[in-house]
Amino acid sequence: MTPQTTHVFHRHLHTTLPVAVSGRGVTITDSQGRQYIDASGGAAVSCLGHGHPDVLAAMHAQIDRIAYAHTSFFTTEVAEALADDLIAHAPTGMSHAYFVSGGSEAVEAALKMARQYFVEIGQPQRSHFIARRQSYHGNTLGALAVGGNQWRRAQFAPLLMDVTHVSPCYEYRDRRPDETAEQYGQRLVLELAQAIDRLGGENVIAFVAETVVGATAGALTPVPGYLKGVRDLCDRHGILLILDEVMCGMGRTGTLHACEQEGVVPDLMTIAKGLGGGYQPIGAVLAQKRIVDTFAKGSGLFQHGHTYLGHAVACAAALAVQQVIRRDDLLAACRRQGEGLANRLQQRLGEHPHVGDLRGRGLFRGIELVRDRATKTPFDPALRLHARIKREAMTRGLMVYPMGGTIDGQQGDHVLLAPPFTVSEADLDAIVDRLAQAIDAALASTHA
Ligand code: PMP
Numbered sequence: 001m002t003p004q005t006t007h008v009f010h011r012h013l014h015t016t017l018p019v020a021v022s023g024r025g026v027t028i029t030d031s032q033g034r035q036y037i038d039a040s041g042g043a044a045v046s047c048l049g050h051g052h053p054d055v056l057a058a059m060h061a062q063i064d065r066i067a068y069a070h071t072s073f074f075t076t077e078v079a080e081a082l083a084d085d086l087i088a089h090a091p092t093g094m095s096h097a098y099f100v101s102g103g104s105e106a107v108e109a110a111l112k113m114a115r116q117y118f119v120e121i122g123q124p125q126r127s128h129f130i131a132r133r134q135s136y137h138g139n140t141l142g143a144l145a146v147g148g149n150q151w152r153r154a155q156f157a158p159l160l161m162d163v164t165h166v167s168p169c170y171e172y173r174d175r176r177p178d179e180t181a182e183q184y185g186q187r188l189v190l191e192l193a194q195a196i197d198r199l200g201g202e203n204v205i206a207f208v209a210e211t212v213v214g215a216t217a218g219a220l221t222p223v224p225g226y227l228k229g230v231r232d233l234c235d236r237h238g239i240l241l242i243l244d245e246v247m248c249g250m251g252r253t254g255t256l257h258a259c260e261q262e263g264v265v266p267d268l269m270t271i272a273k274g275l276g277g278g279y280q281p282i283g284a285v286l287a288q289k290r291i292v293d294t295f296a297k298g299s300g301l302f303q304h305g306h307t308y309l310g311h312a313v314a315c316a317a318a319l320a321v322q323q324v325i326r327r328d329d330l331l332a333a334c335r336r337q338g339e340g341l342a343n344r345l346q347q348r349l350g351e352h353p354h355v356g357d358l359r360g361r362g363l364f365r366g367i368e369l370v371r372d373r374a375t376k377t378p379f380d381p382a383l384r385l386h387a388r389i390k391r392e393a394m395t396r397g398l399m400v401y402p403m404g405g406t407i408d409g410q411q412g413d414h415v416l417l418a419p420p421f422t423v424s425e426a427d428l429d430a431i432v433d434r435l436a437q438a439i440d441a442a443l444a445s446t447h448a
Pocket of ligand 1: 107
């Protein structure tokens, strides 16, 4: 197929996209027979790699029984089993899963669930969300409004609800030399407290944050105590805490939920990507019992819903993914291989003159590129270094997730690595080798 003949909208705009024809394990093969190591799991999705026989078998079995039954008429055994499974392994107090088809839908549902909760309990004046500047929560209008990615928001700004954005937890850029990590975290909590006071705590619905930031700045981890401080502050004002674990959750950071490592339990949590591992589009909101009970005792209805909510084949895929992760002890593998990846990155890129920061947890690793290591000055955004790295990596048979995050309104260049939990030592060697070559080739191309 030549690019001119495509009727696929996004390919029409990206005419150089190769055509993926098969996927096995960590490798995707295109129509020219070229192979790519999927070092980003697509967008931190493919936690089991491609073509996993157990997931395919579970999907086939479900299709043979029933593929789809609308949720206003039926529940299905597989949706019930998946919800049981998720709740059995969820943070304390989570009692129900609300299924959707992806991350943005999960965030939209969480925002509306939080709002309706306060209407149900007689606090309809709560109408404001607080979120953080360095964050991405999805591309639908509500999710885009809580997100802080200026580049994605810019042209839609007049359509977006008014959200207050506070500073992200971005230790590499924002911790002062005279502060400990803990003091920095406390300063951020104080900033949030001041924002709440300005709005009036009784007017705020929720604070929304990714536990570990993904798509705007590769794998930004919170400093110790920061999210605990946020949790306490929210509790003091009766504000809900919504943690968005669409990208960092479902094992990606080495524990099933990233918030486990912070000792923090949210009121609502969004999950997607790794939930279905890319085998089916599926996401969910996990909700605390007291919120669900309020709906049950109140109006008896959540005023929301999509046609494909709880799709049976999507639930079957997600259930199989969770079962394989447990059976094969893949959270331990994620932690072990994550350390291996971090060590290789440190060895190969730790002293690189244009690598400012290496960070992350588990198999969720970020690399921040800078023009000058001493001053942390980013590259000129017009160079689009991150896009050049992606291109150079693809020519070397490597998929990495590039991003130009927003640093004080300026673009910074980041690369995110999120390979399948089944990645081997030899794969890790190849990933880091090809990535290092791609970074140098991309940098060289900026002088061309
Ligand atoms: N939240 C986070 C944290 C994400 O990383 C993403 C996707 N990158 C989304 C929400 C939106 O998910 P989706 O693209 O599946 O709608």
